[in-house]
Amino acid sequence: MNLENPKKFKALVNQAQQVANEVFRPISRKYDLAEHDYPKELDMLAAIMDGMNDGDINGGAGAARLSKKKSGDDNGVRNGANMSTVLGLTELCWGDTGLALSLPRQGLGNAAIAAVANDEQLKRFQNSWAAMAITEPGAGSDSANIRTTAQKDGDHYILNGEKIFVTCGERADAVVVWATLDKSLGKAAIKSFVVEKGTPGMDVTxxxxxxxxxxxxxxxxxxxxxxxxxxxxxxxxxxxxxxGFGGVMETFDNTRPVVASMAVGLARAALERTKELLKEAVAQDYTTPINNVSHVEAELYRMEANWESARLLTLKAAWMADNGQPNSLEASVSKAKAGRTCNAITMKCVELCSSLGYSEKELLEKWARDSKILDIFEGTQQIQQLIIARRLLNKSSAELK
Incomplete structure (x- = not known):
């Protein structure tokens, strides 16, 4: 099979690749060594990246609604904001994953807004940079165990609790906070709230x-x-x-293919650089059976095959969302496959390149460190496999834990 990217996204992909190559790569090591320094070079890119979602008013990484297209719709297939976001972020993360996550108005919280907000809220928050706050000290991948509370008080809700590991939590304009309206009702009472920066009672600790x-x-x-x-x-x-979770969990159907696309981009960067470094010693011609080539060459072929399968699964999950097809299973499949594949590829590339792979002369060691989070956040590998099992066996969370 030869599956090509939709031609209408060619300019977007080229633009993202240019940003990754000419902006991200040159400053990648600088901000790896200067943790918590804000990458000021990204400010000039904010306006450019606002167009990465094909004109969708939702904006932001992974901030595309599940299409409302119904079965029987004869308007043909759609390649919309979900696909453009995935393709764009794949290229950006080929440059640098941390910098891609730091782009203004491209926060993961924007995906939560896009997934469940009403039309008025979409318009009101369309220019906001939103982080997403789910994880708590006692609730990691088990989102149903959230303890942050939201109590109704007239025209307001009063939030109390603590969130940890909030990506861009200090820099973003707002934070989408998951909280429960009533602990006794379990996960059905969990809702998401947009808390804008500077709101009294919200403190970055x-x-x-x-x-x-x-x-x-x-x-x-x-x-x-x-x-x-x-x-x-x-x-x-x-x-x-x-x-149950209802619309709140639709957030993950949006963001998991996005994280998968990040992993696809990062893994491609490591694989391409490794092949460049080994090209004098390893000549890949793709004509000799894998059992008759050197160990290193065979490893490269296996990594390429795994990478391609992760890429195609990610595109499938995004395509389904654009075409109104429920993609909860496919979103978790793509995230599980891409996260694990990226981590395995980057670590193997460090190994194959020996001292070069382990030193700061190359970005390979950085990519290996960056890759681990892509197998953890937005649901760990173990949680994804549990979700996949529930979908395949048609079991509820209570039936299969």
Whole structure:
């Protein structure tokens, strides 16, 4: 098979590749060594990146709604904002994943807004840079265990709790906070709220020191009697026990293919650079059976095959979203495959390149460090496999834990 990217996105992909090559790569090591320094070079790119979503008013990385196209619609297939976001971020993360996560108005919180906000909220927050706050000290990948509370008080909600590992939590204009309206009702009562920067009661308590993606700030935020306007609750304020997470979980159907695309871009960078460094010793001609080539050459072929499968699964999940097809299973499949593949490829590339791979003379060691988070955030490898099993076996979260 020879599956090509939609031709209408050629200019977008070329533009993103140019940014990755001419802006991200030259400053990649600088901000890896200067953790928590804001990459000022990115400010000039903000306006350019606003157009990465094909004119969609939602904006932001992964900020594309599930298309409302119905089965039987004879308007043909669609390649829209989900596909453009995935293709664009693949190229940007070929340059630098931490810098891609630091782009103004491209926060993961924008995906939450796009997934569940009503039309008025979409318009009101369309120019905001939104981070997403889900993880808590006692609730990591198990989002149903969230303990941050939101209590109705007239025209406001009062938020109390703590969030950790909030990507761009200090820099963003707003934070999309997941909180429960009633702990006794379980996950059905969890809603998301847009809390704008400077709101009294919201405090950034620390910035984390991390293994990788150091250009991106990762914050811990506390909410102490933080009053948020009721109109900042995204989507429907009613609690529907039968629906469960409902629209809130649609966020992950958007963001998991996005994280998968980041992994695809980073893995491609490592694979391409490794082949360049080894080209004098390893000549790949693709004509000799894999059992009759050197160990290193065979490893390169296996990595290429795994990378291609991750790429195609990611494109499938994005395409389904653009065409109104429920993609919860495919979103988790793409994220699980791409995250694990990226981590395996970058580590193997460091190994194959020996001292060059392990030193700071090359970006390979940085890419290996950056890759690990792509297998963790937006749901760990283990959580993705659990979700996939539930979908395939038609089991609920209560039936299969």
């Amino acid at each position: 620390r910035l984390e020191h991390k293994l990788g993606i150091k250009a991106s700030d990762t914050a811990a935020i506390t909410f102490t009697d933080c009053r948020v306007p009721a109109e900042n609750l995204l989507g429907n304020p009613e609690v529907d026990v039968k629906k």
